[in-house]
Amino acid sequence: MLAVVLVLGIGFGARFLAPGEVWSGLVDSGSPYYRIVHEMRLPRTLLGLLVGLALGLAGAIMQALTRNPLADPGLLGINAGASAAVATAAAFLGIATFSGYVWFALIGAAIVTALVYAVGGGRAATPARLALAGAALNATLYSYVSAVLLAHTESVEAMRFWTVGSLASADFPTIHRVLPFILAGLLLALATARPLNALALGDDAARALGARPGVIRVLVIVAVTLLCGAATAACGPIIFVGLLIPHLVRPFTGPDLRWMLPYTAVLSPVLLVGADVLGRVLGSPGELQVGVVTAVLGGPLFLYLVRVVK
Amino acid sequence: MATVRPRAVLVGAVALAGMAVLAVLTLGTGDFPIAPGDVVRTLAGQGTAAHAFIINELRLPRVVTAVLVGMALAASGATFQSLTRNPLGSPDVLGIVNGASTAGLAVVVLGGTSAQLSLAAVAGGVAAALLIQLVGGRRGLHGYRFILVGVGMAAILNGISGWLLTKGVQMENARAMLWLTGSFDGRGWEEALPLLGVLVVAVPFLALACGPGLRMLEMGDDIAAGLGVPVRRVRTGALLAAALVVACAAAAAGPVNFVALIAPNIARRLTRAPGPNLLPSMAVGALLTVGADWLAMHSGYPLPVGVVTGALGGAYLVWLLVSQRKAGRI
Numbered sequence: 001m002l003a004v005v006l007v008l009g010i011g012f013g014a015r016f017l018a019p020g021e022v023w024s025g026l027v028d029s030g031s032p033y034y035r036i037v038h039e040m041r042l043p044r045t046l047l048g049l050l051v052g053l054a055l056g057l058a059g060a061i062m063q064a065l066t067r068n069p070l071a072d073p074g075l076l077g078i079n080a081g082a083s084a085a086v087a088t089a090a091a092f093l094g095i096a097t098f099s100g101y102v103w104f105a106l107i108g109a110a111i112v113t114a115l116v117y118a119v120g121g122g123r124a125a126t127p128a129r130l131a132l133a134g135a136a137l138n139a140t141l142y143s144y145v146s147a148v149l150l151a152h153t154e155s156v157e158a159m160r161f162w163t164v165g166s167l168a169s170a171d172f173p174t175i176h177r178v179l180p181f182i183l184a185g186l187l188l189a190l191a192t193a194r195p196l197n198a199l200a201l202g203d204d205a206a207r208a209l210g211a212r213p214g215v216i217r218v219l220v221i222v223a224v225t226l227l228c229g230a231a232t233a234a235c236g237p238i239i240f241v242g243l244l245i246p247h248l249v250r251p252f253t254g255p256d257l258r259w260m261l262p263y264t265a266v267l268s269p270v271l272l273v274g275a276d277v278l279g280r281v282l283g284s285p286g287e288l289q290v291g292v293v294t295a296v297l298g299g300p301l302f303l304y305l306v307r308v309v310k
Numbered sequence: 311m312a313t314v315r316p317r318a319v320l321v322g323a324v325a326l327a328g329m330a331v332l333a334v335l336t337l338g339t340g341d342f343p344i345a346p347g348d349v350v351r352t353l354a355g356q357g358t359a360a361h362a363f364i365i366n367e368l369r370l371p372r373v374v375t376a377v378l379v380g381m382a383l384a385a386s387g388a389t390f391q392s393l394t395r396n397p398l399g400s401p402d403v404l405g406i407v408n409g410a411s412t413a414g415l416a417v418v419v420l421g422g423t424s425a426q427l428s429l430a431a432v433a434g435g436v437a438a439a440l441l442i443q444l445v446g447g448r449r450g451l452h453g454y455r456f457i458l459v460g461v462g463m464a465a466i467l468n469g470i471s472g473w474l475l476t477k478g479v480q481m482e483n484a485r486a487m488l489w490l491t492g493s494f495d496g497r498g499w500e501e502a503l504p505l506l507g508v509l510v511v512a513v514p515f516l517a518l519a520c521g522p523g524l525r526m527l528e529m530g531d532d533i534a535a536g537l538g539v540p541v542r543r544v545r546t547g548a549l550l551a552a553a554l555v556v557a558c559a560a561a562a563a564g565p566v567n568f569v570a571l572i573a574p575n576i577a578r579r580l581t582r583a584p585g586p587n588l589l590p591s592m593a594v595g596a597l598l599t600v601g602a603d604w605l606a607m608h609s610g611y612p613l614p615v616g617v618v619t620g621a622l623g624g625a626y627l628v629w630l631l632v633s634q635r636k637a638g639r640i
Contacts, residue, residue, distance in 0.1 A: 070458070075465065119628055128454040132398060133631050135461045139402070140624020142468075143567055146491050147617035150484075164472035239465055289476060295469025302462040303445055306455055 047170040047178070048273040048290070051235055054182045054227035056268025057189045057261060059242020060249075064196045064257055065220045066120075069247070069305060070131050073228040074239030076120075077137035081112025082232035084141040091152040102177060105233035110225040112137060117221070165238035165291020167276050178234045185226035186265070192219050193257040200255065238291045240298025241272055247305070318581040318590050325577075325593035329377065332600045336376075337369050339607050371498035376603050376615070377596045378505045379494075379563045380573070384595025385509070385588055386556035387570030388577070389516055389548050392524045392586040394456060397578075397630060400571035401435075401556040402623075404460030407570070408467040409438025410560035411490055415474045418486045427489075428504070428561035435557025438463065439549060492566035492616025494603055501562040508558045512551050517588045520548040525585035566616045568623020569598050575630065 055073060062071040073079050085108025086101045093100075116137055120130035195211040203213045231238070245268045246260065253259040272290065275297065279288035337353075338344040344352075344361060352361040387400045394404075401407050413434025417427040446459030475486055488495070523544035526534040535541050556570060573595035577587045580594075602618040609618070 075461075119631055128458060129631065129635065131458055131461055132403075133628070135403060135464070136624055136627035136631060139567065139627070140620060143491070143617055143620025143624065146487060147613060147620075150487055150491060150614065150617070164469075164476055166476075239469065289473060292469045292473035295466055295472075299462055299466030299469070302465070303459055306446070306458040306462060 043172050043175060044167050044170040044276070045273055047175055047234060048167050048276050049269040050175065050178060050182050051167070051231040051238065052241060052269035052272030053265050054185060054231040055238060055241040055272070056245040056264045057186060057242075058224045058227040058231075059244075060246040060257070060261055060264045061189050061192060061196065061220050062224055062242065063246055064200065065217065066117075066130055067200065068130055070243070070302070072240060072243035072302075073224065074237060074241075075138075075243065075302070076112075076116045076130060076134035077141060078109050078112050078116065078224065078228045079232045079237035079239070080138045080141040080145075081108040081115075082106075082229050083237050084108055084144050085111075086233060087145045087148045091148045102181065102230060102233040106181070106225060106229035109229035109232065110221075112141070113221050113225050113228075164289040165236040165294070166289040167235050168287065168289070170235070174234055178230045181226050181230035185223050185230070188219060188223035188226065190261055192216060192223065193261050196220065196257050197255075236291060238272070238294055240294045240302065241268055243305075244294075244298050244301055245271055247301070315581065315583055318583055318587065321577060321580040322590045322593040325590070325597045329593070329597040329600050332597070332604050333373050333377070336373055336600060336604045336607065337365050339604070340364075340369060371502060372494050372496075373600065373603075374499075375497040375502045375505070375562060376494050376599045378502055378509060379559045379566060380569055380596035380599030381592040382505060382509055382555045382559035382562075382595075383566065383570040383599070384573035384577070384591040385513055385516060386552040386559070387572075387595075388574035388586040388588050388591040389520070389524070389552035390570070391574050392528060393545060393548055393552075395528055396454075396457060397575050397634070398571070398627070399457055399460075400568075400574075401439075401553070402565070402567055402570055403457065403464070403627075404439075404442060405462075405464030405467060406435050406438045406442070406460075406553055406556055407560055407565045407567075408464045408471070409441075410435035410557045411565040412467045412471045412474070413437075414489060414561065414564070415471050415486055418489050419474050419477050424500075428501075431561035432554070432557040435560060436550070436553050438467070439553035443546075443549060488614060489564045491614045492560075492564035492619070493614035494563055494599075495614070497563060505558050505562045508555060512555045513588065513592070516548060516551055516555075516586070520544055520551070521586060521588065524548060528584060564614075564616060566599065566602075567620040568627070569595055569602075569619050572619075572623050572626050573598055575626075 058073045058078075059071065062073065062076070063069060065071075082105035085104040089101060089104040116130065116133050119136075120133040195206070195216045198206040198209040198211040199213055199216055201209075206213055206216075245264050249260055249263045249267060253263050272294070275293040276290040279290050279293045282288050282293075334346050334349045334353075337349045338346055342364060344364065348357060348361055349365060351357045352365045357365070383401075390401050390404065390406075391397055391399050393399070410431040411434075414427050414431035417430045422430070442456070442460050442463055445463075446456040471490065475490075523534070523539045523541075526537050526539045527541065527544065531541050559566070574587060574591040577591040577594045581587055581590050583590075598619070599615065602622070603615045606613045606615045606618045
């Protein structure tokens with residue numbers, strides 16, 4: 001499925017390429033499609049792959065850590081935290097490149113992750129508390145972002161696409177910058193799978209199984225920060241990917257994170273790149289930003305979960 | 311109102327007095343500063359011609375709009391918080407304001423007139439309220455299910471707003487951003503008078519027709535039904551009226567964030583009365599919007615008022631969540 005979506009991701013655009021043409025564009029430097037594929041479609045699709053993977057994994061381990069089916073980096077305000085930090089950097093410090101953004105995004109994501117966890121009640125967090133704490137932070141941070149953007153109109157033009165969540169500005173340097181952070185987050189997330197399984201039984205049981213709950217919480221928060229911060233710095237805040245995929249995967253894999261995380265890592269990019277393709281098809285000749293597509297697709301699922309989950 | 315509580319009257323009076331002081335200060339603020347004494351004299355009809363022009367023609371419409379918007383937001387917030395039996399259940403958290411702002415934004419992006427914008431905002435707000443009621447209100451409007459449905463709806467609408475923002479051409483974009491934040495800049499009688507009309511009809515309806523029923527409903531649907539309250543009718547009537555009021559406020563000034571959330575909370579804390587606390591909340595709401603507007607004017611560069619209320623309200627919301635948790639209520 002991932003392969004199919006990746007080929008589609010490269011193929012769709014102002015000029016549709018058939019799968020065979022995609023292949024020739026990829027490997028044959030003499031092909032007429034080589035430049036389209038390598039300079040425009042490929043970076044976009046690869047970035048979609050990385051960002052989808054990051055958001056899906058972050059959602060999955062957050063849901064496991066908080067034992068909360070409604071956890072999502074967008075809904076809990078973590079992506080908004082990264083946005084606010086990036087907006088600050090762009091407006092006040094005049095930073096306009098991705099390599100400058102990424103550290104601010106990481107710091108913003110880290111602060112909000114800690115804050116939402118603390119406000120939402122830490123270990124005693126319930127789904128409702130966390131979601132409301134996230135809503136509160138989201139509202140505050142977005143009004144801050146719009147204040148900054150209003151005061152610095154020249155940055156509005158550049159930022160208005162970014163604040164929706166879009167893959168349109170993808171290029172290879174961005175991918176190179178984002179790759180180490182997402183890889184580190186990926187490894188960390190996979191490493192926490194076993195202890196998180198133990199933690200699902202409760203702190204005491206986890207300790208009896210040899211896990212250290214405090215250390216695991218810190219590791220998971222670091223992993224979430226790395227994944228969300230890097231993803232947001234690269235293409236803006238994207239909501240609901242982290243919510244959707246773990247719920248789609250869980251019925252097939254069961255609650256064991258050692259199975260769930262790899263499947264999430266494969267399926268989340270399918271969703272994100274798929275949403276990007278859908279956005280380009282629906283919005284043609286222009287495009288619908290991927291963040292818009294995921295919000296409109298993921299929102300109804302959230303509403304369904306709210307109705308079903310106690 | 312069956313009984314008049316002295317404490318509620320006192321709170322309302324103090325808030326209105328504070329609002330009057332701030333309004334006089336705001337009227338004196340601008341490119342041409344006017345001393346507070348002169349402002350009062352001009353309002354009483356005894357000022358110089360220049361002062362009368364500046365205050366009555368230029369600055370008064372804005373302040374009156376601010377007062378009315380604050381009252382409308384607070385009235386709607388008080389009703390919603392009573393309906394949801396939850397201090398967090400305000401129309402901005404529930405996504406009703408987002409419905410109004412998204413619909414308004416669509417008109418801004420399409421280049422419509424301000425009359426079309428107002429109509430769209432009102433329709434959007436009421437439609438969002440109906441939709442949330444439809445999806446989340448099957449088992450009553452209280453409980454976290456209803457609020458979470460609102461949060462989800464707000465997230466979807468935000469996504470759509472973001473998309474609309476990228477659609478606009480650059481000229482309209484600044485207008486669109488300003489609309490999304492909420493501002494009293496350039497608001498005049500043509501915004502204030504329709505809002506006044508809606509308030510004159512809706513507030514007595516909420517206070518007299520729904521107020522007693524809402525106070526009973528806070529004890530639980532079954533008890534209220536046992537006491538002879540037509541639960542369904544009161545609930546639907548109050549929901550629609552409150553949604554209409556908040557949508558009209560948004561149509562007048564854009565979505566001024568969080569006033570609907572904070573004002574009733576403050577009023578309830580001060581009056582310590584059950585029920586929606588409609589009139590004291592409205593006084594506090596007007597105090598908040600006029601005060602926030604005054605703060606925005608004195609912030610160094612021209613901030614829209616929605617930014618001030620957003621920042622203050624967000625902080626208050628976080629504090630509310632923490633204190634609610636400590637009290638074991640959520």
